[in-house]
Amino acid sequence: MVPAYRSVFKDEAKLDITYVPSRLPHREAEMRLLREFFSFMLSTPEKMAQRVLIVGDVGTGKTALSQRFGADIVQQAKQQGLNLHYIHVNCRQYRGSLFFILHHAVSVFHPNFPKRGFSAEELLNIFLQILDEQNAHVILTLDEFENLIEKEGSEPVYKLTRLQETRLNKPQRISLICILKNVKAVESLDPSTRSTLQSNIIRLEKYSKEQLVDIISDRVQLAFKPLAVSEDTISLIAELAHSEGGNARFAIELLWRAGKYADAEDLGAVTPECVRKAVSSIYAITRKSDLASLSLHEKLFLLGMARFFKENDRAYASITEVEQAYAVVCEEFGVEPHTHTQLWKYLQVLSALGIIEKSVSSTGQRGRTTLICLPGIPAHELERELAMLLEKESG
Amino acid sequence: MLIMVNMQIETVLGNKLRIKILKILSKIRELNVTEIARRLGANHKTTMKHLKILENEGILQHKRFGRIRLYRFNENSVKAKAIQTLLETWENAENIR
Known part of the structure; x- marks a missing residue:
């Protein structure tokens, strides 16, 4: 028996470029x-x-x-x-x-x-x-x-x-x-x-990230079934659209595409990984040459992040979490992990290249911590690409 | 020369081009003379002659914008309404067949 098709969408037309909502948040x-x-x-x-x-x-x-x-x-x-x-x-x-x-x-x-x-x-x-x-x-x-x-x-x-x-x-x-x-x-x-x-x-004026969150949340309510899009996913889309010049149209297109990826894989919910897939289908932020130019430990650090995001269905990771993932990767490759200060520098490099995005959390955590997000490429693709490069280097 | 007195129905509707004009306007609602002539495959003078007959009978009306004349069914004419109904009914029946 063919299983019943379950879509995350309630009304896809509400994400169409020609749709004009009755309420325009922040305008x-x-x-x-x-x-x-x-x-x-x-x-x-x-x-x-x-x-x-x-x-x-x-x-x-x-x-x-x-x-x-x-x-x-x-x-x-x-x-x-x-x-x-x-x-x-x-x-x-x-x-x-x-x-x-x-x-x-x-x-x-x-x-x-x-x-x-x-x-x-x-x-x-x-x-x-x-x-x-x-x-x-x-x-x-x-x-x-x-x-x-x-x-x-x-x-x-x-x-x-x-x-x-x-x-x-x-x-x-x-x-x-x-x-x-x-x-x-x-x-x-x-x-x-x-x-x-x-x-x-x-x-x-350009929309701020918080304003984009409100806009996306409004559209999610109109276009998606209840609980189909998590706050984490919304936040990731807002982050990406904010880095695209506060572009709400981009956010809505991304939301729609991510929904399509969720439906294609019959996930029943739009995960941050669906967003990463969607964004990489719109444009490839991460160029292969950028990855190849990274140092060994930058690659290992990034591989740790890719694995973290692949295994945890989350949009953001704390610096402690990616450090732990990096330590596991170093053990696998038989190399001594670099110090926290060194990793902090790698983070700046990866951020400058646009491979990752970092922000400082101020709510829900004790003190302030750096949050890392992987905006432009699906985690599994990044992992595959890095594994290939590292194999080439060691071989 | 145009006959300006009211014509009998068999005279008004007894012409292939006039029926074609009515069919075109029934579907398109409103059209300029050149376009009607093009769709009829007739010249401008002939088209005008038939349009004037239909207008004189109160079936059509036109609106002028500079050099452009747009023809349509006369909204206030009972005859126009009856012909439109006939054409639509005919068309629907043809589609069902």
């Missing part, structure tokens, strides 16, 4: 600010048009923040009988072309609108005509805004912002949210265009 202040900037939309939308820049590194929640805000404000507007649309366009997807971006916006109202026969400016006028006829207002979000600037320069932004101003005594229809990684991209615009954009900037 409450930014969300309030965004709502404040657009509060007029729910009272006098025809009176003004807003322009807001959202700036932040990859995985800091720019797109999610904007989309969550968009969905919420549209719902609120609907309740108040206002015809408000939120249109989110990724400029890179539309090759940075104002024409294609506007065509997408027009398609929201007329899905089969022809793609040929007019300029971007004509299309913008058509868009405004549609909005006038339907008495509609739009928040147009230009994600990866750099692409539009790079391809078309100041002109499209100028048109988008200034064309409305030339419509005397007509209601304002289009507000803009421009999402970009670095505000420097805006500096290449001409002064008048720049001045219309730079007044409202929301900067999203």
Whole structure:
């Protein structure tokens, strides 16, 4: 009989890149600010048009923040009988072309609108005509805004912002949210265009490890069965995503991949080893040449760590634990173990190479101890690789 | 020359191209003249002639955006609703067969 398939997932779709959660942990202040900037939309939308820049590194929640805000404000507007649309366009997807971006916006109202026969400016006028006829207002979000600037320069932004101003005594229809990684991209615009954009900037800082833990925990609750992901696993993912520049998107992708590895091996739970496998599938942090360049005792020390993590399903080990594992390895290879001070130096080398990561524990332990984690490579793979290298050296 | 008085049903629906136009718009909802002509395999002038007949009968309506005219079924026309229902029912029955 084929055993019943048991998955760690409850709802995998909650880890999809397009999923926007109802709650965005640690972005409450930014969300309030965004709502404040657009509060007029729910009272006098025809009176003004807003322009807001959202700036932040990859995985800091720019797109999610904007989309969550968009969905919420549209719902609120609907309740108040206002015809408000939120249109989110990724400029890179539309090759940075104002024409294609506007065509997408027009398609929201007329899905089969022809793609040929007019300029971007004509299309913008058509868009405004549609909005006038339907008495509609739009928040147009230009994600990866750099692409539009790079391809078309100041002109499209100028048109988008200034064309409305030339419509005397007509209601304002289009507000803009421009999402970009670095505000420097805006500096290449001409002064008048720049001045219309730079007044409202929301900067999203990189997530801290603790903040990433909250974000991952939220997604775990939504996407995984109860008890399928331990705190240790969450902490390891957060650690890795933090070292990737506080990238929440990376964390969520890692969480999903680790879940897939758990399912593939029918483990019933996502272990730290699943995370290590997942991360090594995304990119190989540990290069073989790095391992080959290590000294004999650095290799033995690392082998001890690999064995520790392979045997103990944990994300972190204390320095005492890895020292003990190292002593066993030294006995096996018939060499005298080096002292604690020497091992401390090896730890710095391995950490500098990115093979291990170390942090200082301050909770749950007496005093302070160094915790070691193996982020980028599955323990069993590291063990195999080191065993091979050590065999070569001794042979 | 266009006949501007109301036509009999057999005249309005007794033309292959007009039926094709109705089938296209029933599926696509809204389309510009050039695209309708392309799908019909007819020239612009012929397509326009049939579109105008259907519009004159109140079955279709159009919206103008600069040079672009988008045609669709007339939302307020009982005739349009009846034809749409007929086409959908026909299509479903064909699929079942």
